[in-house]
Amino acid sequence: MILSVSSYALDTSDVGTYAVIHRDGHVTDFTFFVSLSGDRWNVEQKKPNGTWTNVTCERDCVLHESNNNEIVHFFSASALTEIKPSCVHNTAFAFCTYSLRAKPASKDYIFFALVQPQPISLKLKKLSGDRFVP
Numbered sequence: 001m002i003l004s005v006s007s008y009a010l011d012t013s014d015v016g017t018y019a020v021i022h023r024d025g026h027v028t029d030f031t032f033f034v035s036l037s038g039d040r041w042n043v044e045q046k047k048p049n050g051t052w053t054n055v056t057c058e059r060d061c062v063l064h065e066s067n068n069n070e071i072v073h074f075f076s077a078s079a080l081t082e083i084k085p086s087c088v089h090n091t092a093f094a095f096c097t098y099s100l101r102a103k104p105a106s107k108d109y110i111f112f113a114l115v116q117p118q119p120i121s122l123k124l125k126k127l128s129g130d131r132f133v134p
Contacts, residue, residue, distance in 0.1 A: 009065060009086050012036060014097055017131055018109060021123040033131045034095060041088045043095065052131070056090065063088040063095070070094075074112050074119050089114065
């Protein structure tokens with residue numbers, strides 16, 4: 001069954017600095033910055049020394065908007081009955097935003113490491129709409 005899952009696309013409100021939330025609920029020091037330049041999404045990871053490194057590139061790892069088939073691969077069928085996601089991805093990872101169907105004004109974020117056979121998800125917390133340096 002293919003669901004029509006993308007109710008909205010990522011937009012400029014999704015630009016910002018994000019931190020990974022540990023499974024016990026605490027916000028980790030693993031942070032990255034998501035930006036939009038024209039129609040191209042970029043992700044920069046914060047290194048331990050405080051500098052940033054771009055993890056997107058010019059050809060094979062360019063982020064592109066995920067279609068319904070790709071989103072169905074990232075999320076479980078049961079999750080898709082409860083959320084409306086939108087994602088960008090490359091061969092290594094996906095960055096997604098989603099709202100709860102029961103609470104359409106809500107907005108949360110998730111990162112997927114695209115490993116086989118099933119992607120690994122990491123819940124995210126948006127820290128700032130800018131390049132935030134904690």
